[in-house]
Amino acid sequence: MTADSGIPMSKAEALDRVDGDETFLQELLNMYAAEHAEKTGAMENAIRAADFRAIRDLGHSLKGSSANLSLPRLQDAAFDMETAGLEKDLEGALKALNRLGHEYRRLKDFLGTP
Amino acid sequence: MPDKIPNRTILVAEDDPISRRILEKKLKSWGYETILANDGRGAWEALQRPDVRLALLDWMMPEADGPEICRRIREGKKTNYTYILLLTARDQPQDIIVGLQAGADDYMIKPVNFLELKARLQTGQRIIDLEDKLLQTQAQLTELATKDGLTKLWNRTSIMKCLDEELIRARRTGSSLGLIMLDLDFFKKINDERGHQTGDKVLIRIAEILTKGVRPYDKIGRYGGDEMMIVLPDCDLGSVCLIAERLRRACAAEQIRANGKAIKVTISAGCASFDHLVRPTGDRMIQASDKALYRSKAAGRNRVSSFPVQKTRARRRTT
Numbered sequence: 001m002t003a004d005s006g007i008p009m010s011k012a013e014a015l016d017r018v019d020g021d022e023t024f025l026q027e028l029l030n031m032y033a034a035e036h037a038e039k040t041g042a043m044e045n046a047i048r049a050a051d052f053r054a055i056r057d058l059g060h061s062l063k064g065s066s067a068n069l070s071l072p073r074l075q076d077a078a079f080d081m082e083t084a085g086l087e088k089d090l091e092g093a094l095k096a097l098n099r100l101g102h103e104y105r106r107l108k109d110f111l112g113t114p
Numbered sequence: 115m116p117d118k119i120p121n122r123t124i125l126v127a128e129d130d131p132i133s134r135r136i137l138e139k140k141l142k143s144w145g146y147e148t149i150l151a152n153d154g155r156g157a158w159e160a161l162q163r164p165d166v167r168l169a170l171l172d173w174m175m176p177e178a179d180g181p182e183i184c185r186r187i188r189e190g191k192k193t194n195y196t197y198i199l200l201l202t203a204r205d206q207p208q209d210i211i212v213g214l215q216a217g218a219d220d221y222m223i224k225p226v227n228f229l230e231l232k233a234r235l236q237t238g239q240r241i242i243d244l245e246d247k248l249l250q251t252q253a254q255l256t257e258l259a260t261k262d263g264l265t266k267l268w269n270r271t272s273i274m275k276c277l278d279e280e281l282i283r284a285r286r287t288g289s290s291l292g293l294i295m296l297d298l299d300f301f302k303k304i305n306d307e308r309g310h311q312t313g314d315k316v317l318i319r320i321a322e323i324l325t326k327g328v329r330p331y332d333k334i335g336r337y338g339g340d341e342m343m344i345v346l347p348d349c350d351l352g353s354v355c356l357i358a359e360r361l362r363r364a365c366a367a368e369q370i371r372a373n374g375k376a377i378k379v380t381i382s383a384g385c386a387s388f389d390h391l392v393r394p395t396g397d398r399m400i401q402a403s404d405k406a407l408y409r410s411k412a413a414g415r416n417r418v419s420s421f422p423v424q425k426t427r428a429r430r431r432t433t
Contacts (some may be wrong), residue, residue, distance in 0.1 A: 015227070017136065024139065031132050060174055064130045064203065067225045 003012040004022040017068070028069060029111070035065050036074075036104055039098060043081060047093050055093050056085025064098070073103045122239065123147040125169040127157035127183070128201070129176060133224070137170060140228055144235075154178025161187055167194060167242045168235060170344055171218075173202040181216035188217035195245045197238035201226065204338075262336040265321035273335020277345050277396045280333075284347070284388050291388035292346035292354030295403040296324075296361070299380045299415040301340040308372065315372040315406055316379055320365055327361045351387040351420055358383040358418040366416060380416035382407060390422055 039062045043086045046054035059081030066075035077099040084092035124146045128134040131152070138148050149166060151157040154177035160166055161183070171180035178186075180200045187196055200218040200348060202209040204418045210221050219241070219380065220234055260272040268276065284291040298304075305313040315408040317340060324334050337343040344361075346354055354432060362381055369376040384407030391402055402421040 017228070018139075019143075028132050028135060031135065036133060057174065057176075060203070061130055063222055065132045067128070068132050070134060 008071060008073050008103060017070070025069075029113075032065055032071075034045055036062065036100070040100055040104075043093070043097050043100075047090060047097065050090060052085045052088045054085070056082050059083070059085055061068040061082065064111045071103075071107060073114065074100065074107065077103050122168060123149060123163075123165045124235070125149045125151060125157060125160045125166050125171075127151040127154070127160070127169065127175060127180070127421055128172040129153060129174070130172070133172070133201075137226070140231070144232060146235075152176075154180075154183055158186065161196060162192065167196055168238050169196055169198045171198060171200050173213065181213050181218070184217035185212065193243060194249070197241055199231075199234060199238065231336045261420050265317055265336050267321050268333055268335035270335060270337055273333060273337065273343050273345065274396065276333045276335070277399065278341075280345055280347050281388065281394065281396055281399075290350045291349045291399075291402045292349035292351065292357075292388045292422065293399045294344040294346070294354060294361075294383050294385035295337065295400065295407045296342050296344070296358070296381045297407065298340040299382055301379075304377065304379070308375075308377070312372040312377070316370050316377060319368065319370045320379060320381065323364050323368060324361055327364050328357065332357075343403075349387065349420075351385060351390050353386050354385040355418055355420050358385050362416065362418055382410035382415045383416060383418045384408070384410055384416070385420040 012113050015022070015025055016027070043055065043058050045051075046058060059078050063075055063078035063082055066072075066078055077096055080096035080099065081093060084090070084096055122145075124141055126137045126141065126148055127132055127136065127150075129152050134150055134152065138150060140189065141148050146168075149160045149163070152175075155178075157169070157175065158178060161169060171183055173180045173382065178203075184198055184200070188199065190340050197220045198220075200209075200213040200221040202213065202221055203224055206360045213221050222231060222234065260269060261267070263268045267273075280291050282401060283289070299315065301313065301316070304316055312398050317336075320399035321334070321336070321342070324344065328334065328346070331347060333345045335345075337342050344357075346357060349357070362383060365379060365381045368379070370379055371377075384403040384405065386399050386406060388399065391398050404423040406419040409421075410417045413419065
């Protein structure tokens with residue numbers, strides 16, 4: 001895993017995980033888009049309610065999805081969210097949420113999706 | 115393909131839909147039937163199915179996490195073993211010990227290396243296959259230890275145990291319990307004149323007729339030689355005699371074919387019941403039905419007697 005690399009996605013690695021099946025990878029990326037939107041929405045609510053357990057769980061879950069698709073920067077941002085939940089750090093959670101949005105926009109640019 | 119995995123059902127319990135989808139596709143391509151669950155409750159429900167013997171459980175799931183499911187499965191009474199592989203995050207190595215202590219067989223760190231997963235699942239299958247063989251052998255040994263090899267009726271030890279158990283039940287519930295002792299008339303003659311193989315065939319056929327003629331919860335055992343014993347729960351002496359008479363008629367009506375010849379075989383029976391004896395024990399019930407059987411023999415065979423003597427509708431052949 002290239003967690004510290006600058007690119008949003010290690011496409012070769014992701015493709016390798018799905019045996020080179022581009023169509024399947026696209027299906028997973030579409031799922032990820034829905035997942036990202038749903039989870040970040042839930043994170044906003046959890047931050048508003050200072051529900052640290054939910055913050056941790058949502059971060060953990062999005063971290064897993066990101067790792068599966070070799071999205072190191074989104075994985076990092078989700079890990080920050082999970083950590084903020086564990087440490088009961090609302091400011092950290094907000095930062096992680098912004099980062100998740102920013103990194104997702106970068107991913108879309110990288111993939112050339114609207 | 116030499117490493118093609120035989121069809122197996124595997125549970126994938128994972129709340130992350132992407133991981134779930136990737137695992138589903140991979141496992142199917144390896145020949146597995148997949149059952150998917152997105153939380154602990156769904157996983158627990160799926161694990162109640164007897165065909166689910168392999169499970170991939172995510173550590174963190176809503177409702178109940180992976181270790182919690184492991185603990186419940188290991189504490190439960192599922193007959194067959196379930197091989198559980200826990201999936202955990204890379205940054206939580208402490209989970210591994212907790213997971214294994216909770217009853218997981220193995221663990222893998224996510225994102226999963228699929229070649230490794232395939233190999234580890236094959237290990238799981240080997241364990242399940244070994245357990246299946248062991249259970250099969252155990253069942254065969256139980257059959258050998260409890261059944262009569264020729265007639266497939268209960269053997270003497272088992273039928274005696276059954277009588278003792280039913281006596282305890284009858285005492286506790288205040289219900290009755292009947293016993294029939296029977297043997298084949300002139301069986302020695304069949305063996306002497308037609309050979310032991312014919313005698314064996316006769317015994318097998320009589321055992322079949324008796325089995326067909328009793329209620330599903332009655333127990334029939336081969337007491338020894340051509341003597342058979344039937345334990346009839348919840349049966350008073352009158353009912354025992356009626357059942358014995360029905361069996362006698364069924365046997366007498368049969369033409370048993372052996373070595374191309376038809377043989378007519380009759381039985382004599384003696385009946386006893388729990389509620390007609392003073393301080394009944396298994397031994398006393400056997401003694402009573404034995405006395406009645408002796409009476410049937412003395413009265414000319416092919417008949418049913420009881421101890422004490424019982425007047426029944428089947429009186430003509432009942433003494």
